[in-house]
Amino acid sequence: MATVLSVSGSPSATSRTARLLRHLDAQLSGRGHTVIPLDARTLPAEALLRADFGHPAVVGATELFARADGVVIGTPIYKAAYSGLLKSLLDLLPQYALAGKTVLPLATGGTTAHVLAIDYALRPVLSSLGASHITQGWFVLDRNISVAGDGVLTVAPADAEALTATVDRFATALESTERVAVHG
Template sequence: MSEIVVLSGSPSESSRSDLVLKYMGSLLLEKGLSVRHISVRDVPQEALFYGKYDSTEIKEIASVIENAKGVIVGSPVYKATYSGVLKALIDLLPQDVLQDKPVLPLMIGGSMSHLLAIEYTLKPLLASLKGQNLKGVYLVDTQIDKQQISNPVMDQVILERLNKQLYYFVDIVNRQKAVVL
């Protein structure tokens, strides 16, 4: 079982959001948490296009998320919102798949003009699945260096904000684990 699921909503092969999400996953591993990365690119197109909520792949993703202690969801900004393929996947998951789970939203856009996309689009979507949204982090493309895999975030202020949100996320996950034990 993965304690943390990192869900990428980017359909791009060379995705800045994937780079940042993988970086966050590596930080979680350093903190002793198990991590499972799921990308919309890994989901069969037929399942997404035809809405096959009962497909083996969708059931597996739902099970992994339901059994996780926390979820990080990231997406690039497209037309002032999250990616359509992320929405297609989320539409196929059970309505309470994030029930009582801490969820850390992350969005990456081309400019600060879409800063509120995280507040007005992604957070409400995750809340509809009954997730407990944290503040989240919005990054701009220019703050990410695609050549730096180990730490792609170039802006020190954003890096500190990202680490702070990750710290809060881990703290909540650990407190929930302690209550269960």
């Protein structure tokens, strides 16, 4: 099965975005894929802000992208765009870091006014990084994600159903890419 890098672009340690990604990671793992989580906030800020391509943490993150067959990119939407933290990470990747990869963009935000940020802000950057196939992404309103005191994540039923379909499309795209590579 495929190796999937699951990247959270949220700067918050209690991020709904990251928790949602980890929830989706479990779905992908359940389908037999190996999922590697990467929270961009754990990378050294100085390395990201100074564009230190040689910093060991940046080199390590770049290697994770290189090893992955597929990449899930999750970000909160601020001011109609993906997070600056995610932008800093993506800026440090090689020009075609997503070449040959299937990519799933996901976003969370406070208002439906941000829904188009996936298609008009994030998708062009993912495409410029050479993504072979960007599957249909999904946007979830913050209010439709709740986390109980014990850490259990609950997603509103309509979004949960749509997210399952979104993950299924991504997994199907990954699996068909694998079949082509093996039988190519």
